[in-house]
Amino acid sequence: MSTPGMNNNNSQTACINPPPQKHQVWIDATDIRFMAAEDKSLLVAMEATGQAAIEVGCRGGGCGRCRVRVLEGEFFAKRMSKAHIHPGDQEQGLVLACRIFARSDLRLLPEPPELHPVVQPTVSSPPE
Numbered sequence: 736m737s738t739p740g741m742n743n744n745n746s747q748t749a750c751i752n753p754p755p756q757k758h759q760v761w762i763d764a765t766d767i768r769f770m771a772a773e774d775k776s777l778l779v780a781m782e783a784t785g786q787a788a789i790e791v792g793c794r795g796g797g798c799g800r801c802r803v804r805v806l807e808g809e810f811f812a813k814r815m816s817k818a819h820i821h822p823g824d825q826e827q828g829l830v831l832a833c834r835i836f837a838r839s840d841l842r843l844l845p846e847p848p849e850l851h852p853v854v855q856p857t858v859s860s861p862p863e
């Protein structure tokens with residue numbers, strides 16, 4: 736039985752969005768390159784290609800391990816913790832790879848935070 740005005744062939748008309756645009760990311764002074772779609776953070780895009788050029792930590796902007804300096808190119812940035820990206824850093828290209836999204840080809844340099852020296856526990860001698 737058919738109803739006027741309805742499509743009875745059970746096919747659904749889907750609204751098809753074009754796939755997100757991809758851009759090439761180049762780690763400066765290396766031959767490491769990978770493609771990053773505009774809807775994936777740089778860190779997620781790197782991990783998806785099996786590269787390990789940028790340090791991976793929390794993936795959510797909390798640890799600062801994925802800090803990079805963008806030397807060339809355009810990107811969209813989500814808010815970044817001031818604990819890892821100080822005021823003025825972003826204008827100089829210093830960002831967290833897990834919080835930025837490529838909007839053009841990018842050339843960048845990993846700049847993870849310096850690791851704090853391990854504090855050795857001191858062993859006190861028992862009182863005599």
Ligand code: FES
Nearest residue numbers: 793794796799833
């Ligand atoms: S991975 Fe932790 S801040 Fe990016």
